[in-house]
Amino acid sequence: MSVRAEQKQKTRRALMDAALTQLSPEKGFASLSLREVAREAGIAPTSFYRHFNELDELGLALVDEAGVTLRQLMRQARKRIEKGGSAVGTSIETFMEYLSSNPNHFRLLLRERTGISKAFRTAIKAELDHFATELAEDLKRAGDLKDRPLDDPQMVADAMVAIIFNQGSEALDSSPKEKATLKERLKIELKYILRGAEIITIENRAKNKAD
Amino acid sequence: MSVRAEQKQKTRRALMDAALTQLSPEKGFASLSLREVAREAGIAPTSFYRHFNELDELGLALVDEAGVTLRQLMRQARKRIEKGGSAVGTSIETFMEYLSSNPNHFRLLLRERTGISKAFRTAIKAELDHFATELAEDLKRAGDLKDRPLDDPQMVADAMVAIIFNQGSEALDSSPKEKATLKERLKIELKYILRGAEIITIENRAKNKAD
DNA sequence: TGTACATCAGTGAACGCGCGTTCACTGATGTAC
DNA sequence: TGTACATCAGTGAACGCGCGTTCACTGATGTAC
Numbered sequence: 001m002s003v004r005a006e007q008k009q010k011t012r013r014a015l016m017d018a019a020l021t022q023l024s025p026e027k028g029f030a031s032l033s034l035r036e037v038a039r040e041a042g043i044a045p046t047s048f049y050r051h052f053n054e055l056d057e058l059g060l061a062l063v064d065e066a067g068v069t070l071r072q073l074m075r076q077a078r079k080r081i082e083k084g085g086s087a088v089g090t091s092i093e094t095f096m097e098y099l100s101s102n103p104n105h106f107r108l109l110l111r112e113r114t115g116i117s118k119a120f121r122t123a124i125k126a127e128l129d130h131f132a133t134e135l136a137e138d139l140k141r142a143g144d145l146k147d148r149p150l151d152d153p154q155m156v157a158d159a160m161v162a163i164i165f166n167q168g169s170e171a172l173d174s175s176p177k178e179k180a181t182l183k184e185r186l187k188i189e190l191k192y193i194l195r196g197a198e199i200i201t202i203e204n205r206a207k208n209k210a211d
Numbered sequence: 212m213s214v215r216a217e218q219k220q221k222t223r224r225a226l227m228d229a230a231l232t233q234l235s236p237e238k239g240f241a242s243l244s245l246r247e248v249a250r251e252a253g254i255a256p257t258s259f260y261r262h263f264n265e266l267d268e269l270g271l272a273l274v275d276e277a278g279v280t281l282r283q284l285m286r287q288a289r290k291r292i293e294k295g296g297s298a299v300g301t302s303i304e305t306f307m308e309y310l311s312s313n314p315n316h317f318r319l320l321l322r323e324r325t326g327i328s329k330a331f332r333t334a335i336k337a338e339l340d341h342f343a344t345e346l347a348e349d350l351k352r353a354g355d356l357k358d359r360p361l362d363d364p365q366m367v368a369d370a371m372v373a374i375i376f377n378q379g380s381e382a383l384d385s386s387p388k389e390k391a392t393l394k395e396r397l398k399i400e401l402k403y404i405l406r407g408a409e410i411i412t413i414e415n416r417a418k419n420k421a422d
Numbered sequence: 423t424g425t426a427c428a429t430c431a432g433t434g435a436a437c438g439c440g441c442g443t444t445c446a447c448t449g450a451t452g453t454a455c
Numbered sequence: 456t457g458t459a460c461a462t463c464a465g466t467g468a469a470c471g472c473g474c475g476t477t478c479a480c481t482g483a484t485g486t487a488c
Contacts (some may be wrong), residue, residue, distance in 0.1 A: 004484055028327050030241065033474065045475080047432045056473090064441065111325050114380055116239050152399065159374055161401040166373035169325055186365065189370040189404075196407030215451055219464065243443060246460045256442080265442090429485070437477080444470080452462070 070085035277316035
């Protein structure tokens with residue numbers, strides 16, 4: 001890459017980091033201003049336009065980044081499970097690590113999922129659907145392997161993602177102690193769903209035989 | 212009430228309705244301006260201060276209102292169930308009716324739950340906790356009655372509320388046809404949780420006996 | 423290698439805009455006698 | 456019932472502010488020969 005292209009890349013990165021850094025419980029992406037972000041990144045407001053057409057374009061780049069990280073994470077969790085960890089426990093552990101190391105990426109997903117901008121909502125929904133679909137495949141594989149197939153792996157995964165995100169939002173701004181409690185709760189709630197979906201398969205089979 | 216007090220009450224109502232009306236998929240409470248709301252309500256911007264100290268105070272009044280409506284709704288659902296409706300089915304039906312008739316109240320809860328203002332988050336969390344706790348009591352009562360007690364009714368209720376709200380947000384801006392599909396999905400996902408929590412009670416009992 | 427020209431990331435001045443908030447006011451409603 | 460005064464919801468002018476965006480520019484980097 002040429003010197004010029006490298007420098008441009010660096011500034012782009014600085015802009016994205018500036019936006020990300022400014023997120024907090026009291027400040028959402030929607031309440032950032034272009035001038036604020038440029039200031040934080042150390043460039044003139046007008047220079048912003050050399051990199052993005054508008055602030056939302058930067059936001060969407062961040063959503064994309066959050067998605068990439070999330071997928072890396074899943075691959076990681078899968079490896080740990082293959083090496084013999086408990087599926088639910090390991091997944092929760094991995095997810096909580098993601099939360100701690102990328103709180104603002106998660107904050108962005110969490111908030112803009114129900115936010116003002118259609119583009120954000122669509123992009124985030126796509127990331128979450130992708131996440132849920134991969135999870136569904138994992139669940140199906142695991143269920144078949146243990147000979148305890150799930151009633152509808154996709155629905156199980158959807159329900160799990162809803163609960164994971166809900167608890168994630170509570171975990172974001174809580175103390176380590178509270179986090180431990182939340183992990184326990186999350187584990188139990190996910191088990192309800194899993195066991196329920198296993199049992200319903202069995203019940204439906206019995207019903208079909210009876211017919 | 213004196214004429215003056217009545218008129219004041221009316222204007223206050225007009226302000227709250229103005230704010231509520233302006234909410235939409237593209238506009239959240241956080242992106243309303245005091246001037247906009249006053250304009251919509253037909254008063255001068257300065258008159259706003261005769262009713263609220265700031266825009267957020269109006270928003271919190273709306274959250275409170277949403278909570279009241281939500282509780283009325285639960286009482287209604289409980290009555291219908293006592294008259295012999297299916298518990299899960301009736302609850303979902305009632306909730307979806309709430310969504311359709313108070314979309315903007317729900318939008319407010321949904322968005323500001325993860326929003327910028329601590330006061331909003333706290334107020335909404337209190338409403339949802341209250342909702343979940345009442346639900347937990349209902350679930351416990353129903354489970355004991357059928358002699359299929361739930362492992363931990365409060366957790367079951369928490370998980371259910373997370374899923375209900377998640378699906379509610381999808382249902383908000385979807386067609387009647389999509390709504391029907393969502394209702395089915397919601398029903399199944401809630402059943403997973405319920406059945407799971409029932410089974411785990413049984414399994415734990417067996418385990419305790421074995422010890 | 424040296425020269426002449428092209429590209430383009432970053433700039434500072436300037437713009438018009440809607441915002442929240444203050445202030446001193448008006449005039450209808452309410453109250454005391 | 457009538458009168459004199461108090462209350463207070465609603466007002467219009469004015470303020471300073473930060474915003475997004477435009478524009479013509481600068482000067483370092485890149486390219487062609």
